[in-house]
């Protein structure tokens with residue numbers, strides 16, 4: 052849950068669809084289409100507004116394809132794209148083409164009285180003879196009114212999304228093979244390390260630690276991690292994602308432990324009990340030697356309780372109180388999650404601070 056509010060740096064292969072000329076079938080054919088919008092924190096999957104369906108239907112009609120919409124129930128029991136696509140194909144009968152439209156909508160920020168949303172869409176399409184392609188993308192949307200939510204955001208992005216459907220279907224109808232993903236040549240994966248709980252390589256930095264206390268620190272550190280890199284690699288992983296290692300609150304809060312590292316106090320310094328910058332540099336070098344990658348986890352949504360920034364920069368926080376309605380998109384972004392002081396990231400100064408902190412830890416920038 053806490054990790055959801057943090058930043059990790061991930062490189063993905065997007066737009067793996069080769070560009071081909073506009074396609075139109077000589078004879079009209081059916082395309083089986085399924086829509087699903089994943090809910091955020093609560094609720095059931097739902098179908099997008101008619102504005103999107105209408106735009107996509109018009110686009111497909113332009114390809115001489117007749118839409119047969121598959122009911123949401125046919126795929127809603129599945130959570131993964133591959134499973135949904137298989138379920139869609141199963142109920143598509145003789146339709147020579149299938150199209151799956153998956154969406155998730157996020158409230159992003161409130162700025163100058165307007166509401167910024169992100170509409171994330173993954174399109175997956177295939178011909179009956181197997182050629183399949185996918186296109187994941189995000190479209191930012193500005194809405195003017197508080198009562199406008201997920202449906203209005205999707206409707207606002209309908210034209211852009213239907214255009215992407217057209218390009219994707221051009222590729223599928225032309226039989227173009229998707230460009231292989233860069234990572235496909237070698238299996239890979241991300242191994243997440245809860246640094247305090249992974250391996251204790253240096254007992255001199257333990258401070259107050261007790262493995263008997265489930266909420267206490269257990270002594271894990273970067274040195275212990277470095278000593279286990281061969282083991283992590285032997286499991287088939289090529290990337291290590293660390294729980295936050297930055298200066299943080301270390302005292303318990305309402306009985307809950309701080310060992311996870313998500314109660315950051317200072318993103319520009321390392322927490323001494325995990326090891327210093329020399330050890331971080333050594334970790335990087337050991338990972339490089341194994342052709343492995345490192346992901347650092349920066350908590351950008353909030354600071355830890357009693358963080359010094361609350362005193363030195365009191366204007367940097369929303370101070371709207373805790374979240375009381377988990378279905379209220381504005382509260383989710385602007386209010387304190389479980390009492391953790393919420394950064395006003397829409398302020399230029401706050402944004403610059405967080406960006407600077409992120410850049411601080413890029414390789415070759417640690418001075």
Ligand SMILES: [Ca+2]
Pocket residue numbers: 251252253254255256257270271272324
């Ligand atoms: Ca230790």
